[in-house]
Amino acid sequence: MSGDHSDAPIAARVRHLERLLEERGLVIPGALDETLAAYLNRASPANGARIVARAWTDPDFGARLLADAPAVIAELDLSMRGGLQVQDLQVVANTDREHNVVVCTLCSCYPLALLGPSPTWYKSESYRSRVVREPREVLREFGFELRPEVEIKVWDANAETRYLVVPNRPPGTENLAEEQLAALVTRNGLIGTAPV
Amino acid sequence: MTFATGDRVRAKSVDPSHHTRLPAYARGVVGTVVRFQGTHRLPDDVIRGISSPEEMVYAVRFAAQDLFGTGDHSVTLSMWQSYLERP
Numbered sequence: 001m002s003g004d005h006s007d008a009p010i011a012a013r014v015r016h017l018e019r020l021l022e023e024r025g026l027v028i029p030g031a032l033d034e035t036l037a038a039y040l041n042r043a044s045p046a047n048g049a050r051i052v053a054r055a056w057t058d059p060d061f062g063a064r065l066l067a068d069a070p071a072v073i074a075e076l077d078l079s080m081r082g083g084l085q086v087q088d089l090q091v092v093a094n095t096d097r098e099h100n101v102v103v104c105t106l107c108s109c110y111p112l113a114l115l116g117p118s119p120t121w122y123k124s125e126s127y128r129s130r131v132v133r134e135p136r137e138v139l140r141e142f143g144f145e146l147r148p149e150v151e152i153k154v155w156d157a158n159a160e161t162r163y164l165v166v167p168n169r170p171p172g173t174e175n176l177a178e179e180q181l182a183a184l185v186t187r188n189g190l191i192g193t194a195p196v
Numbered sequence: 197m198t199f200a201t202g203d204r205v206r207a208k209s210v211d212p213s214h215h216t217r218l219p220a221y222a223r224g225v226v227g228t229v230v231r232f233q234g235t236h237r238l239p240d241d242v243i244r245g246i247s248s249p250e251e252m253v254y255a256v257r258f259a260a261q262d263l264f265g266t267g268d269h270s271v272t273l274s275m276w277q278s279y280l281e282r283p
Binding site: 088090105106132133134135136151152153154155156157158159160161 | 217221233239253260263264266267268269270273274276
């Protein structure tokens with residue numbers, strides 16, 4: 001159910017199917033790779049960072065983002081499109097009293113269009129099984145020590161909705177422009193395993 | 197029977213032999229509906245080739261104490277209507 005799937009029987013079947021489709025002229029050789037590459041070129045944590053920087057600088061955008069993320073990210077020409085279906089998105093925002101962290105305990109569901117391919121640890125059994133049970137300890141192992149009074153909300157992306165975290169805006173950034181703010185936002189910040 | 201935000205609901209205590217997106221750690225536990233997440237086909241039926249209409253999916257928040265007997269955090273999961281019952 002987890003880990004590297006490249007040796008799995010399903011991976012061999014997919015490779016075989018792709019070869020047959022190409023041999024019979026149903027798919028242009030290399031077209032699938034090109035499609036995947038084009039998608040992955042657009043899929044990057046820079047997308048998530050743009051969303052966060054806009055939410056920090058435009059409170060109205062931030063509030064609407066929490067209510068209806070798929071519609072609101074379209075204002076930045078972003079979407080959850082790219083795979084076979086458009087995935088649903090919910091954005092959750094950290095505050096001084098609440099911290100959000102995202103996991104998929106069943107596999108490795110992840111907002112790929114906005115964050116790029118997921119990090120290896122996100123797919124590890126260790127992260128997936130432990131962060132729901134002892135998030136404070138897991139975050140500490142990431143070097144992220146939350147104050148004891150901060151309440152932790154874990155989001156298990158076990159179904160159709162993907163989650164993106166808006167981290168707290170770091171102090172001392174009041175004079176930065178939106179692009180400069182976006183440059184501060186990290187992938188782990190968007191998952192909830194690091195502060196920004 | 198549908199649920200509304202704020203309703204207390206119990207994740208059914210089931211152990212199906214087929215694929216399901218109801219994680220074992222939540223089965224039998226009572227939580228609170230916090231959001232409606234649209235309608236989607238039940239994965240348990242999709243994987244078995246069973247034709248069924250889309251169902252309501254809810255974000256349900258569980259206390260770590262209720263899930264694991266320890267912890268002061270919460271865990272929010274997506275639950276298809278079929279996974280839930282009144283507590």
